[in-house]
Amino acid sequence: MPFISKDWRSPGEEWVKTEEGWEKKKILECGRQINGSAQDNMDTRCGTTALGTFSADLSFSNRWMDEEDKENMVTEESPPTDTLAIAQSISRGASDGTVKPHCHITIKCTREIAGFNGLSDAFKRLDFRNAVHDVRRFNYICKLLDLLISQKLTMLSGCAQKVLFNMLEEVAYQVSASQQNIHMLNKLLQQLRMMIDCACWGRPLGSTLLWEQHLRTINRILSIANCIEIREPGDDVFPKLQNLPEECVREVLLRLADHKDLESSGRAYSVMRRLVDEQRIWRELCQFHFTQQQISHVQGGQSPPHDWQSTYHKLRKAFGLREEYAEMIQLCRSCRCLFWKSIGHPCIVDQDPEFQEKLENVDKNTLYVPIPPQAFLKFFSL
Incomplete structure (x- = not known):
């Protein structure tokens, strides 16, 4: 059955020129919200100018857009009238900057629903780059980076590679500022060296210009890692x-x-x-x-x-050892949405009375499924 709408053709995507290249506008709109703790960590990191050439912008998400792009963003939407409209409204995100980091995914492709889950879009929608600075999510993200670098690096798209190296740079800044988890950063860098050395025909796969940019990012990360020095507490700190x-x-x-x-x-x-x-x-x-x-x-x-x-x-x-994380990505069975458990997400159940009636006798704890790092990567074509 064909998809019936105002136009049977795909409306396409609206793209915005940013400092880091072209990005989808809907991704930028979803990434506007940064929680207070992440903003504080960004400000703290901006003060460590001796560790590298880091630009002290306000935030990773806001520096994507210039003033003209912000003014052109949608400011008001009509209330949804059915379930499909509600889902579309949630996926577009609210324009007032209160959207919680979340990402809708396609669990199963059918004739009516044909979807593709982009890894780079998911990282941006879930705000992984700022989540690195949250101590509860740090180990989870490092495990994801470990799996991607050691097993999937040559299978990633150019945009996903760029996001991965940006996240790794954030890990380096966080380790340098907190003086913790240095062994995890060294492990990731060691695996990265091995993957680059073992690339096809002696060179990494992908665009030459893109990998020149990646290598500049890697050099910045290495300079940060080389400058990390464990500082012992002063003599006035007691007790030791x-x-x-x-x-x-x-x-x-x-x-x-x-x-x-x-x-x-x-x-x-x-x-x-x-x-x-x-x-x-x-x-x-x-x-x-x-x-x-x-x-x-x-x-x-x-x-x-x-x-x-x-x-x-x-x-x-x-x-093997048991993997334990202070916080994990959750999957909502109602709206097929990935989100951080402590933050929550705009669920379709909260806006549709029919869904609320169906779930009256259902245990609410069973609606959310914890997603380990290995299971998270299975949602994407890698």
């Missing part, structure tokens, strides 16, 4: 880690979820080295990452092991 009681230090170690962090902590000073060798530390680490059935399988039905550290490494090699 060495001054904490042994019980407090043990509680700190019990909250580390990575064995590499434990091993690095053991090299810090003598108290930590002694505590890291305790069986309780490794026992609780095993119980955090693995189920009781998995632990029993490795034990072979025997009594609890005397060496939990070796048991942990056997379990890690056999089953």
Whole structure:
């Protein structure tokens, strides 16, 4: 059945010239809203001028548009009259700057619905570049970058590559400002070097001009990473880690979820080295990452092991580690929308009374599905 509208042909897209190239106007409209914490982090980053040549613009989203583009944006829309109109209104986004970061996707293509999910558009609509500065979302985004760089880099479009390198640059600025997660930045840069060195016929795939721009971005990231230096707290800061009681230090170690962090902590000073060798530390680490059935399988039905550290490494090699994120992308089953759980999204259920009646007896928690990084990439043709 053909799509019936005022014009059977596709209306096309409206594009806007920006400092970083041509961008779709609907993406710019969706990216206008930046939460207060992200704006504060952007302002903080603007102060670190010694780390590189960073332009102190107000925000990543707002610097896309000039004044003429902002004036031409839609300022008022008629209220939707049916479900399709509601979905279209939500997808276009409100023009008052209150749109929450979200991205509608096509779950299944049919004869009536033929859609294509663009990875670069999703990154911009979900405001990934500013989300890097949120400590709750940092690990999730770094995992996505890890998967893209190590497995999908040569399959990305030019626009997606540009967004990826911009996000990686934001990670470098965040690591430099926070003095944390330096090992994650080094891991991403190491994988990036390997992928570029292993490119087809000795050169990266894609436009030469585009990759010249990418290489300039990579050089900026490397200069930021080389300038990172861990600053120890001053003499006036008290108490320091060495001054904490042994019980407090043990509680700190019990909250580390990575064995590499434990091993690095053991090299810090003598108290930590002694505590890291305790069986309780490794026992609780095993119980955090693995189920009781998995632990029993490795034990072979025997009594609890005397060496939990070796048991942990056997379990890690056999089953892999559990991935835990403070916040994940969620999928709304009602409107097929990806969004950040703590921010929410403009759902079709909130605007359509018929949907509200259908979901009266439904558990609201089942309407939202957490999407791990590996599952997130499956929505796109990579």
